[in-house]
Amino acid sequence: MAGQGWALLPLLPLLVLALPAWAPDPYGEECRNKMYPPSGPTFKGNVPTYVINLDLPPSKRWDDLMRDKKTELKTVVQNIKDIANTFFPSGKVVDIVDNKIAHLTATLPYPFNEELQGIANSSGIPLG
Numbered sequence: 001m002a003g004q005g006w007a008l009l010p011l012l013p014l015l016v017l018a019l020p021a022w023a024p025d026p027y028g029e030e031c032r033n034k035m036y037p038p039s040g041p042t043f044k045g046n047v048p049t050y051v052i053n054l055d056l057p058p059s060k061r062w063d064d065l066m067r068d069k070k071t072e073l074k075t076v077v078q079n080i081k082d083i084a085n086t087f088f089p090s091g092k093v094v095d096i097v098d099n100k101i102a103h104l105t106a107t108l109p110y111p112f113n114e115e116l117q118g119i120a121n122s123s124g125i126p127l128g
Contacts, residue, residue, distance in 0.1 A: 058111035059118035066122035073123050102127040 032040070050065050066073070081094045088094075105116045105127055120127040 057118075058114035059121065061115055062119045063122045066119060070123045074125060077125050096128075098126040098128040100128075 048068070050068075052061050052065070054061065084093050084097075085091055105113050107113075108116070117127060119125075
């Protein structure tokens with residue numbers, strides 16, 4: 001009887017490969033056609049449009065967007081810091097990025113260096 005188990009061993013990889021086909025949809029919503037404009041249970045509203053005025057000084061171009069999205073940007077940055085602190089609990093990596101690497105943005109070509117500085121100023125997030 002114990003020998004019969006070994007006979008089924010070659011079928012194990014096929015079973016493992018077939019499992020995802022039986023797994024439930026992780027997104028819980030069917031793919032739908034002809035659904036424009038968007039709607040449905042996962043629709044969270046229209047995406048806002050922003051105009052980045054390139055005639056403004058680079059340090060001011062992103063002010064309107066940062067005024068509206070400051071909270072979301074701070075959340076994303078905090079999530080990244082939390083992940084870094086999970087791997088490096090001392091907090092030194094985040095400190096290095098926030099304080100010691102920030103000067104590297106000065107090595108970026110114009111206007112990118114000034115745009116990044118403007119985003120940091122407008123959002124209140126460290127330049128690093």
